[in-house]
Amino acid sequence: MNEKKSGLLIDNLARQGVSRRTFLKYCATLASLMALPPTAGRAFAEALAKSHRPSVIWLSFQECTGCTESLTRSHAPTLEGLIFNSISLDYHETLQAAAGSAAEAAREAAMKENWGKYLLLVDGSVPMKDGGVYSAVGGVSNYDTLMASAKGAAAVVAIGSCASFGGLPKAQPNPTGAVPVSELVKDKPVINISGCPPIPVVMTGVLAHYLAFGTLPELDKLGRPLSFYGETIHDRCYRRPFYDQGKFAKTFDDEGARKGWCLFELGCKGPVTYNACATVKWNDGTSFPIESGHGCLGCSEPDFWDAGSFYRALSLPTTPLEKVALGAIGVGAAVGAGVALSNRAAKAKAKAAHQTATLDDLEK
Protein backbone atom coordinates (compact mmCIF):
# COMPACT_ATOMS: atom_id res chain seq x y z
CA MET A 1 0.00 0.00 0.00
CA ASN A 2 1.24 3.43 -0.80
CA GLU A 3 1.61 5.01 2.67
CA LYS A 4 1.98 8.52 1.26
CA LYS A 5 -1.35 8.28 -0.53
CA SER A 6 -3.49 6.49 2.05
CA GLY A 7 -2.59 7.87 5.50
CA LEU A 8 -4.84 9.90 7.68
CA LEU A 9 -3.76 13.49 8.11
CA ILE A 10 -2.87 12.99 11.79
CA ASP A 11 -0.67 10.00 10.88
CA ASN A 12 1.05 12.01 8.19
CA LEU A 13 1.72 14.78 10.67
CA ALA A 14 2.88 12.35 13.38
CA ARG A 15 5.42 10.93 10.96
CA GLN A 16 6.74 14.45 10.56
CA GLY A 17 7.11 14.86 14.31
CA VAL A 18 3.95 16.88 14.96
CA SER A 19 2.39 15.93 18.31
CA ARG A 20 -1.33 15.92 18.88
CA ARG A 21 -1.08 18.85 21.27
CA THR A 22 0.79 20.84 18.62
CA PHE A 23 -1.95 19.94 16.18
CA LEU A 24 -4.65 20.90 18.68
CA LYS A 25 -2.93 24.23 19.30
CA TYR A 26 -2.87 24.88 15.57
CA CYS A 27 -6.53 23.89 15.22
CA ALA A 28 -7.58 26.11 18.15
CA THR A 29 -5.92 29.07 16.46
CA LEU A 30 -7.32 28.13 13.06
CA ALA A 31 -10.83 27.58 14.42
CA SER A 32 -10.71 31.00 15.98
CA LEU A 33 -9.51 32.57 12.75
CA MET A 34 -12.32 30.84 10.88
CA ALA A 35 -14.90 32.27 13.27
CA LEU A 36 -15.69 28.83 14.58
CA PRO A 37 -16.15 29.02 18.32
CA PRO A 38 -12.64 28.88 19.83
CA THR A 39 -13.68 25.94 21.98
CA ALA A 40 -14.56 24.07 18.77
CA GLY A 41 -10.82 23.63 18.27
CA ARG A 42 -10.86 20.10 19.63
CA ALA A 43 -13.82 19.00 17.48
CA PHE A 44 -12.16 20.60 14.48
CA ALA A 45 -8.92 18.81 15.31
CA GLU A 46 -10.73 15.47 15.67
CA ALA A 47 -12.43 15.78 12.30
CA LEU A 48 -9.34 17.07 10.56
CA ALA A 49 -7.10 14.40 12.08
CA LYS A 50 -9.29 11.65 10.65
CA SER A 51 -9.47 13.14 7.18
CA HIS A 52 -7.86 11.51 4.16
CA ARG A 53 -5.61 13.14 1.63
CA PRO A 54 -7.68 14.70 -1.14
CA SER A 55 -6.41 14.88 -4.68
CA VAL A 56 -5.55 18.43 -5.62
CA ILE A 57 -4.78 19.74 -9.09
CA TRP A 58 -3.24 23.20 -9.20
CA LEU A 59 -3.33 25.11 -12.46
CA SER A 60 -1.28 28.26 -13.01
CA PHE A 61 -2.42 30.75 -15.63
CA GLN A 62 -1.61 34.47 -15.95
CA GLU A 63 0.19 34.86 -12.64
CA CYS A 64 3.54 35.62 -11.04
CA THR A 65 3.86 32.49 -8.83
CA GLY A 66 3.59 34.74 -5.77
CA CYS A 67 0.64 32.71 -4.51
CA THR A 68 2.68 29.50 -4.55
CA GLU A 69 5.59 31.35 -2.96
CA SER A 70 3.28 32.60 -0.22
CA LEU A 71 2.28 29.07 0.66
CA THR A 72 5.60 27.31 0.35
CA ARG A 73 8.20 29.88 1.40
CA SER A 74 8.41 30.14 5.14
CA HIS A 75 11.48 30.47 7.28
CA ALA A 76 10.79 27.19 9.02
CA PRO A 77 8.42 24.29 8.42
CA THR A 78 4.97 25.41 9.51
CA LEU A 79 1.82 23.42 10.08
CA GLU A 80 0.33 25.17 7.06
CA GLY A 81 3.20 23.77 5.03
CA LEU A 82 2.88 20.34 6.56
CA ILE A 83 -0.85 20.19 5.89
CA PHE A 84 -0.18 21.35 2.37
CA ASN A 85 2.38 18.56 2.05
CA SER A 86 -0.23 16.13 3.29
CA ILE A 87 -2.57 16.71 0.38
CA SER A 88 -2.07 14.70 -2.75
CA LEU A 89 -0.84 17.43 -5.03
CA ASP A 90 -1.12 15.60 -8.32
CA TYR A 91 -0.31 18.49 -10.63
CA HIS A 92 1.48 21.77 -10.00
CA GLU A 93 3.62 23.19 -12.77
CA THR A 94 6.04 24.98 -10.44
CA LEU A 95 6.48 22.25 -7.84
CA GLN A 96 6.21 19.03 -9.82
CA ALA A 97 9.26 17.17 -11.07
CA ALA A 98 7.53 15.97 -14.23
CA ALA A 99 7.53 18.16 -17.32
CA GLY A 100 6.09 18.21 -20.81
CA SER A 101 3.69 15.51 -21.96
CA ALA A 102 4.47 13.37 -18.86
CA ALA A 103 3.16 16.12 -16.60
CA GLU A 104 0.00 16.57 -18.65
CA ALA A 105 -0.52 12.79 -18.63
CA ALA A 106 -0.18 12.80 -14.81
CA ARG A 107 -2.86 15.47 -14.57
CA GLU A 108 -5.22 13.55 -16.82
CA ALA A 109 -4.60 10.33 -14.88
CA ALA A 110 -5.27 12.06 -11.52
CA MET A 111 -8.47 13.58 -12.91
CA LYS A 112 -9.68 10.22 -14.18
CA GLU A 113 -8.84 8.43 -10.92
CA ASN A 114 -10.55 11.05 -8.73
CA TRP A 115 -13.31 12.18 -11.08
CA GLY A 116 -15.90 14.25 -9.24
CA LYS A 117 -13.82 14.38 -6.04
CA TYR A 118 -10.64 16.35 -6.64
CA LEU A 119 -10.15 19.97 -5.72
CA LEU A 120 -9.10 22.23 -8.55
CA LEU A 121 -6.91 25.12 -7.40
CA VAL A 122 -6.26 27.87 -9.90
CA ASP A 123 -3.94 30.83 -9.62
CA GLY A 124 -3.82 33.44 -12.32
CA SER A 125 -6.44 34.97 -14.56
CA VAL A 126 -7.57 33.52 -17.87
CA PRO A 127 -6.85 35.45 -21.10
CA MET A 128 -9.86 35.44 -23.42
CA LYS A 129 -8.83 37.95 -26.09
CA ASP A 130 -7.89 36.64 -29.55
CA GLY A 131 -8.99 33.12 -28.74
CA GLY A 132 -6.99 32.94 -25.52
CA VAL A 133 -3.64 32.79 -27.32
CA TYR A 134 -1.79 34.87 -24.74
CA SER A 135 -1.28 32.02 -22.31
CA ALA A 136 -1.15 28.35 -23.17
CA VAL A 137 0.53 25.18 -21.88
CA GLY A 138 1.47 22.44 -24.34
CA GLY A 139 -0.41 24.28 -27.05
CA VAL A 140 -3.66 24.20 -25.05
CA SER A 141 -5.11 27.55 -24.02
CA ASN A 142 -5.67 28.27 -20.33
CA TYR A 143 -9.39 28.51 -21.04
CA ASP A 144 -9.55 25.01 -22.52
CA THR A 145 -7.45 23.52 -19.69
CA LEU A 146 -9.62 25.21 -17.06
CA MET A 147 -12.92 24.09 -18.52
CA ALA A 148 -11.72 20.50 -19.06
CA SER A 149 -10.28 20.27 -15.53
CA ALA A 150 -13.27 21.91 -13.86
CA LYS A 151 -15.65 19.29 -15.30
CA GLY A 152 -14.54 16.58 -12.86
CA ALA A 153 -13.77 18.79 -9.88
CA ALA A 154 -15.73 18.77 -6.63
CA ALA A 155 -15.02 22.47 -6.33
CA VAL A 156 -12.75 25.13 -7.77
CA VAL A 157 -10.62 27.33 -5.54
CA ALA A 158 -9.40 30.55 -7.13
CA ILE A 159 -6.13 31.35 -5.37
CA GLY A 160 -5.09 35.00 -5.34
CA SER A 161 -6.58 38.20 -6.72
CA CYS A 162 -5.76 37.30 -10.35
CA ALA A 163 -7.81 34.10 -10.30
CA SER A 164 -10.47 35.66 -8.06
CA PHE A 165 -10.98 39.02 -9.76
CA GLY A 166 -8.58 39.25 -12.72
CA GLY A 167 -5.84 40.98 -10.74
CA LEU A 168 -2.95 42.76 -12.40
CA PRO A 169 -3.38 41.08 -15.80
CA LYS A 170 -6.89 42.59 -15.89
CA ALA A 171 -5.65 46.08 -14.97
CA GLN A 172 -6.49 48.74 -17.54
CA PRO A 173 -6.21 48.43 -20.50
CA ASN A 174 -6.39 44.65 -19.94
CA PRO A 175 -4.41 43.74 -23.07
CA THR A 176 -5.10 40.00 -22.89
CA GLY A 177 -8.80 40.21 -22.07
CA ALA A 178 -8.12 38.63 -18.67
CA VAL A 179 -11.12 37.35 -16.70
CA PRO A 180 -11.44 35.67 -13.31
CA VAL A 181 -12.25 31.97 -12.93
CA SER A 182 -15.76 32.66 -11.61
CA GLU A 183 -16.66 34.34 -14.88
CA LEU A 184 -16.06 31.08 -16.76
CA VAL A 185 -16.89 28.23 -14.38
CA LYS A 186 -20.60 28.38 -13.64
CA ASP A 187 -21.56 24.78 -12.83
CA LYS A 188 -19.22 24.17 -9.88
CA PRO A 189 -18.75 25.94 -6.55
CA VAL A 190 -16.00 28.54 -6.95
CA ILE A 191 -14.28 29.85 -3.82
CA ASN A 192 -12.26 33.03 -4.16
CA ILE A 193 -9.24 33.36 -1.90
CA SER A 194 -8.18 36.84 -2.91
CA GLY A 195 -5.03 38.70 -1.98
CA CYS A 196 -1.84 39.55 -3.75
CA PRO A 197 -0.74 37.09 -2.54
CA PRO A 198 -3.32 35.49 -0.26
CA ILE A 199 -2.38 34.62 3.31
CA PRO A 200 -1.10 31.02 3.57
CA VAL A 201 -3.34 30.13 6.50
CA VAL A 202 -6.40 31.29 4.53
CA MET A 203 -5.53 28.84 1.77
CA THR A 204 -4.93 25.97 4.17
CA GLY A 205 -7.92 27.03 6.26
CA VAL A 206 -10.25 26.46 3.33
CA LEU A 207 -8.57 23.13 2.57
CA ALA A 208 -8.78 22.18 6.27
CA HIS A 209 -12.48 23.06 6.38
CA TYR A 210 -13.12 20.91 3.32
CA LEU A 211 -11.08 18.05 4.77
CA ALA A 212 -12.70 18.22 8.21
CA PHE A 213 -16.33 18.78 7.31
CA GLY A 214 -16.54 17.73 3.66
CA THR A 215 -18.15 21.05 2.85
CA LEU A 216 -16.99 24.45 1.77
CA PRO A 217 -17.04 27.35 4.20
CA GLU A 218 -19.70 30.03 4.04
CA LEU A 219 -18.86 32.66 1.42
CA ASP A 220 -19.38 36.42 1.14
CA LYS A 221 -20.98 38.12 -1.87
CA LEU A 222 -17.66 38.01 -3.70
CA GLY A 223 -17.30 34.28 -3.14
CA ARG A 224 -14.70 34.58 -0.38
CA PRO A 225 -14.77 32.59 2.88
CA LEU A 226 -16.61 34.79 5.35
CA SER A 227 -14.51 33.54 8.21
CA PHE A 228 -11.41 35.23 6.79
CA TYR A 229 -13.01 38.02 4.77
CA GLY A 230 -15.93 38.86 7.04
CA GLU A 231 -14.34 41.97 8.51
CA THR A 232 -12.22 44.77 7.16
CA ILE A 233 -8.55 45.28 7.92
CA HIS A 234 -9.70 48.46 9.65
CA ASP A 235 -12.10 46.57 11.94
CA ARG A 236 -9.29 44.45 13.33
CA CYS A 237 -6.44 46.94 13.08
CA TYR A 238 -4.44 47.58 16.24
CA ARG A 239 -4.30 51.26 15.16
CA ARG A 240 -8.10 51.47 15.12
CA PRO A 241 -8.28 53.18 18.54
CA PHE A 242 -6.25 56.08 17.05
CA TYR A 243 -8.73 56.40 14.18
CA ASP A 244 -11.55 56.58 16.70
CA GLN A 245 -9.65 59.25 18.61
CA GLY A 246 -8.95 61.22 15.42
CA LYS A 247 -5.18 60.74 15.68
CA PHE A 248 -3.70 60.46 12.17
CA ALA A 249 -0.16 60.39 10.76
CA LYS A 250 0.08 63.17 8.15
CA THR A 251 3.36 62.06 6.57
CA PHE A 252 5.40 58.91 6.85
CA ASP A 253 7.95 60.53 9.13
CA ASP A 254 6.00 62.92 11.34
CA GLU A 255 5.33 62.60 15.05
CA GLY A 256 2.07 60.75 14.44
CA ALA A 257 3.85 58.16 12.29
CA ARG A 258 6.47 57.66 14.96
CA LYS A 259 3.75 57.18 17.57
CA GLY A 260 2.02 54.60 15.42
CA TRP A 261 -1.14 56.63 14.75
CA CYS A 262 -3.72 55.73 12.11
CA LEU A 263 -2.56 55.79 8.46
CA PHE A 264 -5.98 56.64 7.03
CA GLU A 265 -4.90 60.06 5.75
CA LEU A 266 -1.88 58.49 4.04
CA GLY A 267 -4.16 56.43 1.82
CA CYS A 268 -4.68 53.28 3.89
CA LYS A 269 -7.39 51.16 2.22
CA GLY A 270 -8.04 49.20 5.40
CA PRO A 271 -11.60 50.51 5.86
CA VAL A 272 -12.78 48.99 2.55
CA THR A 273 -10.54 45.93 2.40
CA TYR A 274 -11.80 42.62 3.65
CA ASN A 275 -8.98 40.29 4.68
CA ALA A 276 -7.38 38.75 7.76
CA CYS A 277 -3.92 40.41 7.63
CA ALA A 278 -4.49 42.33 10.87
CA THR A 279 -5.04 39.17 12.87
CA VAL A 280 -3.13 36.46 11.01
CA LYS A 281 -0.24 38.70 9.89
CA TRP A 282 2.63 37.80 7.55
CA ASN A 283 6.13 36.35 7.66
CA ASP A 284 5.36 33.70 10.22
CA GLY A 285 3.13 36.04 12.19
CA THR A 286 5.72 38.83 12.44
CA SER A 287 3.63 41.77 11.28
CA PHE A 288 1.44 43.13 8.51
CA PRO A 289 1.93 46.23 6.31
CA ILE A 290 0.22 48.68 8.68
CA GLU A 291 2.37 47.41 11.53
CA SER A 292 5.39 48.20 9.36
CA GLY A 293 4.19 51.78 8.92
CA HIS A 294 2.53 51.54 5.49
CA GLY A 295 -1.16 51.68 4.71
CA CYS A 296 -3.10 48.75 3.33
CA LEU A 297 -3.14 48.65 -0.50
CA GLY A 298 -6.46 46.85 -0.65
CA CYS A 299 -4.98 43.96 -2.64
CA SER A 300 -7.77 41.52 -1.81
CA GLU A 301 -10.48 43.71 -3.36
CA PRO A 302 -11.53 43.68 -7.04
CA ASP A 303 -9.65 46.06 -9.35
CA PHE A 304 -7.42 47.36 -6.55
CA TRP A 305 -4.72 48.18 -9.07
CA ASP A 306 -7.01 50.58 -10.93
CA ALA A 307 -8.44 52.21 -7.83
CA GLY A 308 -6.22 55.29 -7.90
CA SER A 309 -3.14 56.12 -5.89
CA PHE A 310 -2.20 53.95 -2.98
CA TYR A 311 -1.39 57.20 -1.15
CA ARG A 312 -4.63 59.07 -1.70
CA ALA A 313 -6.95 59.07 1.30
CA LEU A 314 -10.19 57.14 0.83
CA SER A 315 -12.38 60.14 1.48
CA LEU A 316 -11.31 61.75 -1.82
CA PRO A 317 -13.59 59.72 -4.10
CA THR A 318 -12.61 59.35 -7.75
CA THR A 319 -12.67 55.59 -8.35
CA PRO A 320 -14.97 52.62 -7.72
CA LEU A 321 -13.04 51.40 -4.68
CA GLU A 322 -13.09 54.81 -3.15
CA LYS A 323 -16.79 55.27 -3.87
CA VAL A 324 -17.40 52.18 -1.79
CA ALA A 325 -15.49 53.89 0.95
CA LEU A 326 -17.99 56.70 1.15
CA GLY A 327 -20.62 54.35 2.45
CA ALA A 328 -18.24 52.50 4.68
CA ILE A 329 -16.63 55.31 6.52
CA GLY A 330 -18.11 57.17 9.43
CA VAL A 331 -15.43 59.21 11.10
CA GLY A 332 -13.39 59.03 7.88
CA ALA A 333 -16.04 60.95 5.95
CA ALA A 334 -16.02 63.62 8.58
CA VAL A 335 -12.30 64.11 8.28
CA GLY A 336 -12.40 63.92 4.47
CA ALA A 337 -12.44 67.61 3.79
CA GLY A 338 -9.66 68.02 6.28
CA VAL A 339 -7.64 65.41 4.44
CA ALA A 340 -8.02 67.20 1.13
CA LEU A 341 -6.86 70.44 2.68
CA SER A 342 -4.12 68.64 4.52
CA ASN A 343 -2.88 67.02 1.29
CA ARG A 344 -2.74 70.36 -0.51
CA ALA A 345 -1.09 72.06 2.43
CA ALA A 346 1.47 69.30 2.76
CA LYS A 347 2.27 69.50 -0.94
CA ALA A 348 2.81 73.26 -0.78
CA LYS A 349 4.90 72.93 2.35
CA ALA A 350 7.01 70.19 0.81
CA LYS A 351 7.65 72.27 -2.29
CA ALA A 352 8.71 75.20 -0.17
CA ALA A 353 10.94 73.23 2.15
CA HIS A 354 12.22 70.67 -0.36
CA GLN A 355 11.26 67.94 2.02
CA THR A 356 11.56 64.29 1.08
CA ALA A 357 9.65 61.14 1.97
CA THR A 358 6.29 62.80 2.02
CA LEU A 359 3.02 61.62 0.63
CA ASP A 360 3.40 63.78 -2.46
CA ASP A 361 6.93 62.64 -3.20
CA LEU A 362 5.71 59.07 -3.24
CA GLU A 363 3.01 60.00 -5.74
CA LYS A 364 5.41 61.60 -8.22
Next chain:
Amino acid sequence: MTRLADIPVVMDDGGLTGSAPAVLREVAALLETLCRTGETASIDLRGLPLSLADRRWLLERLGKGEVDIALDIGGGSRIAETAYPGVWWVTHDNEQGVQVGEFIEVSYVPELLAPHPEDVENGLDSLKTRISELS
Protein backbone atom coordinates in the same frame (compact mmCIF):
# COMPACT_ATOMS: atom_id res chain seq x y z
CA MET B 1 16.49 38.54 12.43
CA THR B 2 15.49 41.87 13.92
CA ARG B 3 12.08 41.66 15.49
CA LEU B 4 9.50 44.38 15.55
CA ALA B 5 9.96 44.70 19.30
CA ASP B 6 13.69 45.32 18.77
CA ILE B 7 13.13 48.43 16.64
CA PRO B 8 13.48 51.45 18.94
CA VAL B 9 10.17 53.09 18.18
CA VAL B 10 8.16 54.36 21.12
CA MET B 11 4.58 53.33 20.55
CA ASP B 12 1.69 55.33 21.88
CA ASP B 13 -0.30 52.84 23.99
CA GLY B 14 -3.54 54.15 22.53
CA GLY B 15 -5.11 54.89 25.89
CA LEU B 16 -8.17 53.15 27.21
CA THR B 17 -10.83 52.73 24.54
CA GLY B 18 -13.61 51.42 26.75
CA SER B 19 -13.39 47.91 25.30
CA ALA B 20 -11.55 46.32 28.21
CA PRO B 21 -14.35 46.66 30.81
CA ALA B 22 -16.71 45.05 28.28
CA VAL B 23 -14.35 42.09 27.97
CA LEU B 24 -14.14 41.83 31.74
CA ARG B 25 -17.94 41.70 31.97
CA GLU B 26 -17.99 39.02 29.26
CA VAL B 27 -15.48 36.98 31.27
CA ALA B 28 -17.78 37.24 34.30
CA ALA B 29 -20.75 36.06 32.22
CA LEU B 30 -18.76 33.11 30.84
CA LEU B 31 -17.55 32.20 34.31
CA GLU B 32 -21.11 32.21 35.56
CA THR B 33 -22.09 29.87 32.71
CA LEU B 34 -19.19 27.57 33.63
CA CYS B 35 -20.39 27.45 37.22
CA ARG B 36 -24.03 26.81 36.30
CA THR B 37 -23.67 24.44 33.33
CA GLY B 38 -20.03 23.37 33.08
CA GLU B 39 -19.88 24.85 29.59
CA THR B 40 -16.44 26.13 28.67
CA ALA B 41 -15.72 29.18 26.51
CA SER B 42 -12.90 31.21 25.06
CA ILE B 43 -12.35 34.81 23.98
CA ASP B 44 -9.95 35.50 21.12
CA LEU B 45 -8.15 38.66 22.24
CA ARG B 46 -6.41 39.12 18.87
CA GLY B 47 -9.81 39.43 17.27
CA LEU B 48 -10.68 42.49 19.33
CA PRO B 49 -9.47 46.03 18.63
CA LEU B 50 -7.82 46.41 22.02
CA SER B 51 -5.14 49.02 22.56
CA LEU B 52 -1.98 48.22 24.50
CA ALA B 53 -3.44 50.16 27.40
CA ASP B 54 -6.65 48.08 27.24
CA ARG B 55 -4.64 44.87 27.34
CA ARG B 56 -2.59 46.06 30.27
CA TRP B 57 -5.75 47.13 32.09
CA LEU B 58 -7.30 43.70 31.55
CA LEU B 59 -4.18 41.88 32.73
CA GLU B 60 -4.04 44.01 35.85
CA ARG B 61 -7.73 43.51 36.66
CA LEU B 62 -7.58 39.74 36.13
CA GLY B 63 -4.40 39.41 38.17
CA LYS B 64 -2.25 36.34 38.75
CA GLY B 65 -3.24 32.97 40.12
CA GLU B 66 -1.29 29.98 41.39
CA VAL B 67 -0.70 28.14 38.15
CA ASP B 68 1.62 29.20 35.34
CA ILE B 69 2.45 26.56 32.75
CA ALA B 70 4.93 26.75 29.87
CA LEU B 71 4.51 24.34 26.96
CA ASP B 72 6.84 23.64 24.07
CA ILE B 73 4.48 22.52 21.32
CA GLY B 74 5.27 23.83 17.86
CA GLY B 75 6.59 26.99 19.51
CA GLY B 76 6.08 28.11 23.07
CA SER B 77 2.69 28.38 24.72
CA ARG B 78 1.85 29.72 28.14
CA ILE B 79 -1.21 29.00 30.21
CA ALA B 80 -1.48 31.23 33.26
CA GLU B 81 -4.26 31.11 35.80
CA THR B 82 -5.65 34.50 36.67
CA ALA B 83 -6.67 35.53 40.17
CA TYR B 84 -10.09 34.10 39.33
CA PRO B 85 -10.06 30.28 39.36
CA GLY B 86 -11.33 28.93 36.05
CA VAL B 87 -10.14 31.96 34.09
CA TRP B 88 -6.92 31.31 32.14
CA TRP B 89 -4.79 33.65 30.05
CA VAL B 90 -3.45 31.57 27.14
CA THR B 91 -0.80 32.70 24.67
CA HIS B 92 0.63 30.79 21.71
CA ASP B 93 3.90 31.56 19.95
CA ASN B 94 5.09 30.05 16.70
CA GLU B 95 8.49 28.42 16.17
CA GLN B 96 10.05 31.85 15.64
CA GLY B 97 8.79 33.10 18.99
CA VAL B 98 6.18 35.38 17.43
CA GLN B 99 2.85 35.42 19.20
CA VAL B 100 0.15 33.88 16.99
CA GLY B 101 -2.69 33.49 19.44
CA GLU B 102 -3.95 35.03 22.66
CA PHE B 103 -7.07 33.84 24.42
CA ILE B 104 -8.88 34.11 27.69
CA GLU B 105 -10.13 30.60 28.34
CA VAL B 106 -12.86 29.94 30.86
CA SER B 107 -12.73 26.30 31.92
CA TYR B 108 -11.89 24.08 34.88
CA VAL B 109 -8.88 22.62 33.06
CA PRO B 110 -7.42 24.31 29.97
CA GLU B 111 -8.23 22.26 26.90
CA LEU B 112 -4.65 21.93 25.76
CA LEU B 113 -3.52 20.24 28.97
CA ALA B 114 -5.72 17.17 28.81
CA PRO B 115 -4.10 14.36 26.79
CA HIS B 116 -6.03 12.82 23.93
CA PRO B 117 -7.65 9.43 24.76
CA GLU B 118 -5.84 7.80 21.82
CA ASP B 119 -2.53 9.07 23.10
CA VAL B 120 -3.37 7.72 26.57
CA GLU B 121 -4.18 4.32 24.99
CA ASN B 122 -0.91 4.36 23.08
CA GLY B 123 0.93 5.35 26.25
CA LEU B 124 -0.68 2.47 28.14
CA ASP B 125 0.48 0.01 25.46
CA SER B 126 4.00 1.39 25.66
CA LEU B 127 4.03 1.16 29.44
CA LYS B 128 2.77 -2.43 29.38
CA THR B 129 5.47 -3.34 26.88
CA ARG B 130 8.12 -1.79 29.12
CA ILE B 131 6.79 -3.69 32.16
CA SER B 132 6.79 -6.96 30.22
CA GLU B 133 10.41 -6.38 29.36
CA LEU B 134 11.25 -6.20 33.08
CA SER B 135 10.64 -9.91 33.65
